[in-house]
Structures are given as C-alpha cells and as structure tokens.
Amino acid sequence: MLSILLVTFPFFALVLAGYIAARQRMLPLEAIAGLNGFVLFFALPCMLYRFGATTPIAQLLDAGVFFTWLLCALVIVAFTVTISLNARIGWNDGAFGALVAAFPNTGFMGVPLLVALLGPRAAGPIIVTIMVDMVITTSLCIALSRLDSADEHGVAHAAQNALKGMLVNPLPWSILLGALASVFSFELPGPVLKTVGLLADAASPVALFTIGAVLARSQMRAALHDHPAVPLIDYLPVAAIKLLLHPLLVLLVGATAVALGAPLDRFALTVMVLIAALPSASNVSLLAERFGADNGRIARIILVSTAAAFVTFSGAVALMT
Template sequence: MAGLETILMLFVLIGLGYLGKRTVLQGHSMAPLNLFVFYFAVPALLFNSVYKLSIDSIFQPLAMLAFLLAVVATALIAAFGCALFFSERNKEVLVIRALNGTFSNYAYMGIPVVFGLLGEEAYGAMICIILLGNVFQIGGTQFLIESMRQEGQGIRQLLNILDKALLRSPIFIPTLLGVIVSATQISLPGVLVDSLAMLAPATVPVALFCLGASLEFKTLKDSKIELFWLVLIKLLVHPLLTWLSFKAIGVEDQSWLMAAVLLAALPTGALAHVMAARYDVKEKETSLTVVLSTLVSVISITVWVAVLG
C-alpha cells in the first residue's frame, strides 16, 4: 500500500506539471526550473544525504562493485538493443537511452519503499546506492556526453572534459564535500544546515513538475516500441542482473542485496529527464519513459517484493 500511495503522489505532481504547462505556463520556458533543480536543489539533496552519516555505514566495497557491475551490464544491453533493433546510431542518444534503462527513481520512490519494507537496517545501503546512482550514472552520463562534444584529442581536451563533467559538476562536488564533512566531522553553521534542509526537499517535486510539463504524448507514436523496450530493461532486466551480480560476487549482507534489487526494480527517475533536457537529447521520449515505467512499476515492484520475500 505504501508503494502504491508513493506512485500515486508521483503522478499527481507529474499531472500538475502537464496541466500547468498547458494553462498558466503556456508559452513559457521550463528551462529556469530545470536549471534550478540541476544546480541548486540536487546538490543540496546529495550533500544532506551524505554528511550526516558515518563513512563506515555507507561504503561496502563488494556490494558497491556488485551494484555498479549490474548498472554497466544493463546500460550496455539497453544501448546495444536500441542500436540493433531500432537502428539508433547517434552516440549521445545511446548514452541517454542507457541512462533511461538504468537510472531509478531513487529518492522519491526508493526511500519510502525500501525504508518501509526493510526498515532502518537497510538505510546505509540505500543511501550509498542513491549516491552511486547520482554520481556514477548521472555524473557518468554528463562525462560521456561532454566527451563526445569535445573536438580534438590530447591532454587539453581531457582536462576540459574533466572540468565540465566533474570539477563544475553539481552532482560530483556536493557529494565529495559531503564525504569530506562526514569523514572529518566538521561542525557546520546552523544557518547553512537549515538553509540546505529547506532547499533539498524541492528537488523531487520540482523535477517531477518539469517532467510533466515536458510530456508530449504524440511522441509515443514514433517511438512506442523502443520506449517499451527501455521499460522492459528497467523493470525486469536491471533488477535481475543486480540480483545475479550480488550472488556472483558473493555479497552476504541480505539488507544490501534486497535494497539493491528493490532500488533497481524502480521506474526511471526524473533526473534522467533533467539530463536529457540539459543536453537536448531525446527529452520528450525520456519523459515518456519515466511515465510509462512508473505506470508498469505498480506491478513489477509487487512482483519483486514477493520474490525477495
């Protein structure tokens, strides 16, 4: 019931964005709101998620490796399938498709679903996976696309890519700072803590509102089969490969295993749409992937809960 209520709340926010863009916001650009999410709200959310926890409670090397291996394998299957079955040759599009097939709705659905089903013992695993998803998947997407858009080769181009994808990244830098504060136990000023606490919760609702505003259902006619392929990858292949990866590596911590599989079984997250919008690559198709995968996840999450239980 908790999972169903979470999904329904998600659709309310998406629906408000869809209606808003076609009424009071008609003719207005949503770019400023997307920029707000990417450069302000997301960094606050990531920093807040990290600095309050101890390093030991977050990082489990073998479990992290198992999770990342499953992400890479799933991303390759998603991209290869789009290239093979749908004749997609644009590398930037394939990167976004891989993100659509692997990036979960970690924050908005993941936290209530995992916490509600597994309790506090899975909290460290959940936060670590959320951070890995944002840094490795979102940051990695940014790195790959920036690499493709750089002309030439050599150390100067490499430094330019690293500068744009990491050193100026609103995903990487706040996470790194959070780890540093957590490791050193630095005491932050109360005003800063309270300001971040106010800003961070804006991430999910504003991102979902922007996602709803970008929906163009006529796009479904042109790429319907490809979108269903990505939904299949996200809700079936990704959690299955996550489970197999944990078993193959021999991770014994059941709370990590269950948290990782449940998070992998979630629908495509709204930040995938934020990235597609930022780079102007398959934005409308990405928004539809988020919506379709969320609809189907009502069934898939129930199935995976039963399997893991």
C-alpha cells in the same frame, strides 16, 4: 500490500500533480527550470549532505555495493545498446536509451521514498549508487553517444564535457562534504543546521512535483515540434529493461556475491534491488536534448517507466521486504 501503497502512493501522486499542473498550464513551462534549479542546487544537496553527515563512513565506502552496482550498470548499458542499434537508432540515441535503462531516478525520487520505506539506514547504499551513476555510468554513455559522430574528436570532447558536468554538479560535492563531516564528527552551527534542515525537508515534495512537470514539458515540446511518432518497439522494451530486468539482474548478481562470501550486506542488497526497480532518471532527458539525441524517445521511456513503476515498484517492495 496496503501498507506499502500507503507509503508509495503520495510519492507518485506528487509526480502526477506536477504533470497535470504543467499540462494544464497551471504551472508555466518557463517556471519548471526554476523548480529544477531549486531542487538541484539547494534542496537536494542539503538532503544528501544531511544523509552523508549522519551515515557511518563504512556504509559510504561499501565496496560490495559499489562493484555490484557498477557491474550491473555496465551489463545493462551493453545489453540495451546492443538490442537498440538499428537503421533508426544510432550510437547517440542508443547510448542515451541505455542510460535511462541503467540510471534510476534515485536523487529526485529514490532517496526520500526508500528512506521512508526502509529507514535512515538505507541512505548509505543509496549514496553509493548515486555516485556510480553520476560519475561512471553517465560519463560512459555520453562517450558512447559520440561514436557515430563525424567529428573524429567526438568521444574525447564528450568525455571532457562529462567531466566538466560532473565538476559543476553539486550533488557529488554535497555527498563528499557530508562524508567528511561524518569522518570528523563535524556539526554545523545551529542556525546553519536549521537552514540546511529546512531545505532538505523541501527536497522531496518539490523534486517529485518537478519530475511530473519535466515529463509533461518533454511531451509537450515533442508535440510542438511535430516529431514523427516513435514506434513502440523503440521505447517499450527499454522501459521494461529498466523496471524488470535491471532489478532482477541486481538481485541475481548480488545474491551470487553474497553466496560467494563477498562483503555485501543483505539489507544493502534489498536497497539496491529497490533502487534498480525505480523509474528512469528524468534528468537524462535534458542530457539527450543537449547532445542532440531523440529526446521524444527518451521522454517516452521516462514517462512509461514512471507511470508503470507505481505498480512494479510497489510489487518489488512487497517481494523484497
């Protein structure tokens, strides 16, 4: 367990450092958008491109990982929406709550953390799950969020926005370009490769620091606008679904698939379970804010899951490796 904590502690310590920096105003809140932009448009795409280019194409087109992860994501979304809907929580808030329950923080935290724990071979399953979550799970939840809208074109408009967001998101494109480089054995020219490598190496520390800063900013904004207190029942169960139910479901579904002879590698299943054990994706807070959901509730789910994951994720690693 100590060896696991030696790997995981620095990652969560960087998140805490970003949180403290924003809370204490050592990092101006206005600068957080710049950090986000650097990670999203420069560092993380370079990291994903590098992994895609150096990963065998068969791992990037793993149907067993794709369908197992997709099935579990759909079950988590349906279950979370079902138990969340009440007099306070409509489709809009329920859908984004379901998204934080099903969407791990794979890009900003999972890629560097799991590769550090399990080696470069983990990159293949990670990339597959990122594609499922960014393209299918996110689009589905955005569409569901429009079901209680008075606008009869709400769902269609949301689906259009989701497609537009996917097209301008650099992460899927960087994965695709990396996959093409892998297929055609293409190598970037030396100086370009060195530049991509420097940006890729910067992704992990800056992304983790930014997660903490984003969480602090969400909490501070909620306090500034004097949002009413969010009942514990509205966010603690969703955090528990993310950290406990999601990885357990992936383990059960994946183990069943392996037992039935499905093309799912046991190492890939281990990677998937640990991805599911990650805290909620911090970018969902930005989506919730854009679509008018209760961002105070979403921010609390992300904050609780991130804080608790230091213990639960480390435990999952100890059990699975």
